[in-house]
Amino acid sequence: MTTKQAQYNIGGMSCSFCAETINKAYGRTDGVEDVDVSLAHEELLVEYDDERLSEAVVKDVVRDLGYTIRDPDKEKRFEQQQAELEEGKRHLSISGIAAIVSLGLMTVMVARNGWNVFAETDQQWMWYGSLGLALVTMFWPGRYIKEKAWQSLKRGIFNQHVLLEAGAFAGLAGGFLGWFVFTGEGFPVVHFFVVSTFITTYHVLSGYTSLIVRTRASRAVNDLMDLQPNTARRVAEDGDVEEVAVDELAVGDRVRVKPGENVPTDGEVLEGESAVDESVATGESAPVDKGPGDELVGGSVTETGMLLFEVTATGDDAFLNQVARQIEEARAMKPDIVQMADRILKYFVPGVLSISAAAFLFWVIVPAVFPGTVLGTGAQFETAAFAALAVLVLGYPCALGMATPLALIRGGGEAARNGILMRSGDAFQVFQDVDHVVLDKTGTITEGEPAVDTVVGIDDHAEVDVLRTAASAEAFSEHPLAAAILDHADEHDVSFPDPEAFDSVTGKGVTATIDGDDVLVGKPGWLEAEGIDLAVAEEVIERLQGKGLTTVGVVVRDAEDTSERSSGDRTEPRGGAVVGLVGIGDEIKPDATATIDRMRERAMTPVMITGDNERTAQAVADEIGIERVMADVLPDDKREEVEKIQDEGGRVAMVGDGINDAPALTQADIGVAIGAGTDIAIESADVVLMGERLGGVMDAHGIAETSYRKTKQNLIAAFSFNGLGVAAAVTGLVHPVFAMLAMAGSVTLVLANSFAGQLLSGEGIKTDFFVETVDAGEFERSEAADTEAGSEASATA
Numbered sequence: 010m011t012t013k014q015a016q017y018n019i020g021g022m023s024c025s026f027c028a029e030t031i032n033k034a035y036g037r038t039d040g041v042e043d044v045d046v047s048l049a050h051e052e053l054l055v056e057y058d059d060e061r062l063s064e065a066v067v068k069d070v071v072r073d074l075g076y077t078i079r080d081p082d083k084e085k086r087f088e089q090q091q092a093e094l095e096e097g098k099r100h101l102s103i104s105g106i107a108a109i110v111s112l113g114l115m116t117v118m119v120a121r122n123g124w125n126v127f128a129e130t131d132q133q134w135m136w137y138g139s140l141g142l143a144l145v146t147m148f149w150p151g152r153y154i155k156e157k158a159w160q161s162l163k164r165g166i167f168n169q170h171v172l173l174e175a176g177a178f179a180g181l182a183g184g185f186l187g188w189f190v191f192t193g194e195g196f197p198v199v200h201f202f203v204v205s206t207f208i209t210t211y212h213v214l215s216g217y218t219s220l221i222v223r224t225r226a227s228r229a230v231n232d233l234m235d236l237q238p239n240t241a242r243r244v245a246e247d248g249d250v251e252e253v254a255v256d257e258l259a260v261g262d263r264v265r266v267k268p269g270e271n272v273p274t275d276g277e278v279l280e281g282e283s284a285v286d287e288s289v290a291t292g293e294s295a296p297v298d299k300g301p302g303d304e305l306v307g308g309s310v311t312e313t314g315m316l317l318f319e320v321t322a323t324g325d326d327a328f329l330n331q332v333a334r335q336i337e338e339a340r341a342m343k344p345d346i347v348q349m350a351d352r353i354l355k356y357f358v359p360g361v362l363s364i365s366a367a368a369f370l371f372w373v374i375v376p377a378v379f380p381g382t383v384l385g386t387g388a389q390f391e392t393a394a395f396a397a398l399a400v401l402v403l404g405y406p407c408a409l410g411m412a413t414p415l416a417l418i419r420g421g422g423e424a425a426r427n428g429i430l431m432r433s434g435d436a437f438q439v440f441q442d443v444d445h446v447v448l449d450k451t452g453t454i455t456e457g458e459p460a461v462d463t464v465v466g467i468d469d470h471a472e473v474d475v476l477r478t479a480a481s482a483e484a485f486s487e488h489p490l491a492a493a494i495l496d497h498a499d500e501h502d503v504s505f506p507d508p509e510a511f512d513s514v515t516g517k518g519v520t521a522t523i524d525g526d527d528v529l530v531g532k533p534g535w536l537e538a539e540g541i542d543l544a545v546a547e548e549v550i551e552r553l554q555g556k557g558l559t560t561v562g563v564v565v566r567d568a569e570d571t572s573e574r575s576s577g578d579r580t581e582p583r584g585g586a587v588v589g590l591v592g593i594g595d596e597i598k599p600d601a602t603a604t605i606d607r608m609r610e611r612a613m614t615p616v617m618i619t620g621d622n623e624r625t626a627q628a629v630a631d632e633i634g635i636e637r638v639m640a641d642v643l644p645d646d647k648r649e650e651v652e653k654i655q656d657e658g659g660r661v662a663m664v665g666d667g668i669n670d671a672p673a674l675t676q677a678d679i680g681v682a683i684g685a686g687t688d689i690a691i692e693s694a695d696v697v698l699m700g701e702r703l704g705g706v707m708d709a710h711g712i713a714e715t716s717y718r719k720t721k722q723n724l725i726a727a728f729s730f731n732g733l734g735v736a737a738a739v740t741g742l743v744h745p746v747f748a749m750l751a752m753a754g755s756v757t758l759v760l761a762n763s764f765a766g767q768l769l770s771g772e773g774i775k776t777d778f779f780v781e782t783v784d785a786g787e788f789e790r791s792e793a794a795d796t797e798a799g800s801e802a803s804a805t806a
Contacts, residue, residue: 420716
């Protein structure tokens with residue numbers, strides 16, 4: 010046996026019932042081993058035995074059900090979605106006109122029979138007219154519903170199409186019953202035909218609006234892929250330039266891009282200089298100067314010069330494709346509330362059909378068997394027809410089927426357009442319950458680009474010598490603080506030798522051998538643990554840390570001093586002389602203070618976690634208004650600190666860079682990776698913020714909270730209409746027209762609630778993150794003080 014896997018993008022699904030129907034059909038197909046259907050993703054994944062099934066047969070299963078398989082190419086797929094929208098619009102126009110006219114005919118009949126208005130009107134023409142409109146609606150725009158219902162019935166699957174057709178044909182049957190059996194007088198013939206017209210029209214409407222939501226959610230992917238040009242100029246070794254399709258590029262190819270063009274894929278600059286707009290990756294509108302050795306992001310735009318770069322990633326590994334995949338995967342998420350609704354839907358349609366049949370039989374049999382009761386004497390055919398049809402109409406399940414996915418699909422799509430990738434279903438359900446937000450300092454609260462602020466020499470050591478020694482020791486380090494020291498040395502033309510030996514101590518510092526002497530550069534606490542006496546530097550350390558600067562000590566151990574100190578049974582490290590201190594600052598993000606205020610307004614406790622010492626950390630925390638600070642925390646210990654808050658009963662969102670903070674992001678109830686840039690494939694985060702704005706955390710929280718709230722409201726409304734409506738319908742007292750109006754109200758309410766309002770509530774970005782340049786004018790805040798607070802934070806920093 011050989012197992013194959015096939016994946017298709019499916020067109021024609023409108024609610025959770027559609028996904029369940031496809032799932033059941035494949036589950037009953039011999040040779041299919043596993044199947045997974047995602048409504049939000051519009052994806053079908055089938056695992057099958059290719060010795061028993063061909064791929065053509067696998068495709069025929071979903072096609073026979075009345076669904077379509079879209080083209081695998083994303084651009085063509087989007088065109089097919091647009092065609093589906095146009096067809097849906099035509100069907101809705103036809104059925105909508107028929108529904109309005111039939112409603113007019115019913116109004117005339119009500120006026121004729123109730124108030125003797127239009128008394129001369131021949132009711133036969135009203136019957137013919139309403140019947141004709143019902144048939145046109147059911148067999149023209151509603152034709153695909155009958156096809157799906159028939160194919161489902163053949164497989165023993167009872168879904169929303171079966172229930173809808175049962176209601177539509179029951180309406181026709183009720184009309185004919187009154188027309189030919191009761192000769193129409195006093196029997197609402199037109200009303201029954203109108204019900205058939207309206208329930209078909211509302212199914213067409215619900216399918217069309219559901220498609221609109223899903224198409225809007227996928228438009229972010231299409232817009233994003235539009236940033237990638239179709240062709241690229243590949244440069245051969247001999248200098249010849251050949252224009253090739255982007256799909257033909259391979260890692261190692263050399264590509265030339267001219268000013269004003271989009272970079273076709275990720276790469277590293279070999280020649281040339283240019284200002285590059287990287288807003289697609291960072292959200293920052295200001296262009297970044299690029300030169301040899303710098304990284305280029307696919308989709309970014311060169312502005313001022315020509316570049317020659319070497320391709321470093323193509324296909325699915327390239328930045329644009331990774332983001333597109335993340336957006337699509339985000340649409341396939343299923344929080345617990347959606348899974349619960351799906352479980353209920355499995356039994357919903359059979360239950361409604363059974364209740365409808367039981368209600369009809371009850372009103373036909375019981376009054377005949379027990380005459381003279383309040384139920385009447387003899388078979389109550391009109392009441393039975395009312396009860397059966399009203400149950401079918403009020404049990405129409407599409408409102409329930411659309412209740413859970415629509416708001417979440419819209420939320421995921423709107424988040425994606427604003428540079429927020431909701432990678433987990435829990436992001437919607439759990440984020441709203443978060444009461445603690447743990448923020449990593451460097452790169453999250455601050456810009457993540459530390460720079461040397463102060464160099465201080467101790468005991469007459471010159472500042473330039475201190476900088477030279479520190480730069481030499483850090484020459485092989487990749488730590489951001491090391492980069493700051495090296496950049497400062499370069500800016501001041503301070504030359505330094507490479508160390509003869511080098512070792513890094515994670516989260517503490519480095520040791521190196523320079524000109525035969527041992528050099529230690531790192532945190533004061535670590536230096537003291539290494540036996541260094543810092544008494545001579547304590548005053549300077551306190552002053553630097555009081556300014557919120559990360560303080561790095563520079564210690565030299567004389568090569569001739571090989572002595573060690575004994576203390577009891579242990580040997581302590583030998584000492585050394587502190588020759589200087591380096592104070593390194595990291596600018597606080599402009600929106601940090603305003604974001605902290607927004608957290609408190611939503612009853613969330615902000616917590617800062619950092620490897621810096623208590624004094625430095627507290628200085629930053631005080632500036633932006635954070636009261637709880639966790640300092641001197643090593644990267645590996647952040648997870649334990651998050652766990653401690655959870656043990657205290659807190660629901661925690663951890664915000665970090667997604668790399669060093671991966672364990673803590675995983676431990677938290679919600680992990681948020683900020684400023685992901687090209688490192689988008691962060692498996693440990695539930696939410697990924699493409700930009701550097703700290704305010705994006707609260708934007709994501711707002712979208713998640715609002716989307717989940719709408720989902721719960723939709724479910725309550727749908728269950729209330731369906732549950733209470735069916736219970737009332739079995740009494741036979743609910744007129745089919747009122748049942749139709751109640752059903753229409755249920756669907757309309759769910760649709761309106763899913764579409765209504767802005768998910769960001771006036772906060773955050775109001776433009777397409779991936780396509781348009783984001784500048785300060787496009788950031789709207791809910792708080793008037795946001796901009797002022799951000800400016801103060803920037804100025805103070």
